[in-house]
Amino acid sequence: KEEMAAFRDGGLERELEALNLAGTRPVRVWVEDEGRLGLQPITRRAWGLPGQGIVTSVDPRYEWTWVYAALQVGGEGCEFLYAPELNQAGAKVFLEQSSQREPGAIHVVIWDGAGAHPADGSALVPENVRLIPLPAYCPELNPVEKLWDVVKDAVSNIRHADLDALEEGITQVLRTYWEDATRVIRLIGRGWLLSSVNAS
Helix, strand or coil, rough: HHHHHHHHHHHHHHHHCCCCCCCCCCCEEEEEEEEEECCCCCCCCCCCCCCCCCCCCCCCCCCEEEEEEEEEECCCCCCEEECCCCCCCHHHHHHHHHHCCCCCCCEEEECCCCCCCCCCCCCCCCCCEEECCCCCCCCHHHHHHHHHHHHHHHHCCCCCHHHHHHHHHHHHHHHHHHHHHHHHHHHHCCCCHHHHHCCC
């Protein structure tokens, strides 16, 4: 995990400085990830009466939805988007949506190197968006990963009638983040990521 340690210990600061964003426009930094959730049952431990087993109704089906999520580092912003599949067209739509939150700002998005992600400078990337890839195989560097665990806790042990019902359950969780900025701040934390962004 040398790459992960290097990214945390000054690597992100160097990446941000290399973008050469000094100027009159404000800069907003985001971390982004996608989660795939579907009608395959998610089972988790549950409370029950002593001596009694817990039975969960399941109905496995091969249908999924993708959720794009971005959290603003050092701010209160969050953006979400449902998509039927993960591809560069979906990434383009999500980057456009996120960039319009504050059109006059430059939005730096930190995400992994998935093939469904366009590269910085691609025609698919809005004019006011810049991209920084995370080191390969380092999901620990992305606070959005913690969000997926929260979402899965909320929708586990439930038989959802269809994808619409599942998305409704997911939305109930995500809504708490756009209604309460402190939840976003708690996911980002006060560690290396915030320090690196502030230093730049």
